[in-house]
Amino acid sequence: MTDRPVRNGGLPDLKEIIVPNDLAAAKTPERLILEEAEASGYSENAVFAVKLALEEAMTNAFRHGNQRDPAKHITIRYRVNRERIEIEVIDEGPGFEPDSVPDPTKPEYIDRPHGRGIMLMRAYLDSVEYSKQGNAVRLVIINKPP
Amino acid sequence: MAEQTTRLQIRDFKGISIVEFADRKILDEICIMEIQEEMEKLVEAKSGGNILLCFKSVEHLSSAALGMLITLKNKIEGKSGKLKLSDINPQIFEVFKITRLNKMFDIYPNIDVARAAF
Numbered sequence: 001m002t003d004r005p006v007r008n009g010g011l012p013d014l015k016e017i018i019v020p021n022d023l024a025a026a027k028t029p030e031r032l033i034l035e036e037a038e039a040s041g042y043s044e045n046a047v048f049a050v051k052l053a054l055e056e057a058m059t060n061a062f063r064h065g066n067q068r069d070p071a072k073h074i075t076i077r078y079r080v081n082r083e084r085i086e087i088e089v090i091d092e093g094p095g096f097e098p099d100s101v102p103d104p105t106k107p108e109y110i111d112r113p114h115g116r117g118i119m120l121m122r123a124y125l126d127s128v129e130y131s132k133q134g135n136a137v138r139l140v141i142i143n144k145p146p
Numbered sequence: 147m148a149e150q151t152t153r154l155q156i157r158d159f160k161g162i163s164i165v166e167f168a169d170r171k172i173l174d175e176i177c178i179m180e181i182q183e184e185m186e187k188l189v190e191a192k193s194g195g196n197i198l199l200c201f202k203s204v205e206h207l208s209s210a211a212l213g214m215l216i217t218l219k220n221k222i223e224g225k226s227g228k229l230k231l232s233d234i235n236p237q238i239f240e241v242f243k244i245t246r247l248n249k250m251f252d253i254y255p256n257i258d259v260a261r262a263a264f
Contacts, residue, residue, distance in 0.1 A: 023174050048206070048237055055173045055208050063175075105246040111220065113213030116245050120209050123244040 016077045021066040026058040029076040036080035049124035056117035057089040065091025087139045095134030153181045162196045171206040194226045202233040232260040
């Protein structure tokens, strides 16, 4: 569960949740974001995309960023409105260079069990951007009429 | 007679182990690790056997779950068995297509077609 309350971030209607570095705790922001997405009229496919991307981003933050360290935290900032959903997932790790992750569809990497999370996020969302340090990812999906 | 584990339902049909998932969402690490452990026990018990994974009840699949399937495929084939997949819904099949794993796995529309292909 969250160890700190939901509160507004620096921008109007941007919410921030800080959870312990624990995948069970990460379910709370996911549930809140998906509830807001459904209430804001996003399609089933869009909600699926947000869920998938959030799972990937949170898993990367937990496993690769925070190195499974239970003393660390994951910060989630988000804003959901009828036009778009914006989410930032920030870990406390040293960051990484996203371009250094090999293309998992290349024949030499296709049978590797890891390295597909970023690709899936990019395939499902309108924008996936990493911070310069590489420890924060900003996810955007635009609400498209059916 | 079907065998029910925590995460899987397993039944045998003419030497093929048909496995169905209890979870609708195969996303988080704990769930994936438990499925992998249960599947590895099955692979050990049925050394050289064929396994059919039915995704009928599965609605979500993460990249970590894809990784688990790749590891599983390698283990089954390492023991001269075969792995086939069936009943993958369109949203999840899209995940396979994006990652091009639809070319790596043998995927069939339903259990009957998959069974006949072993």
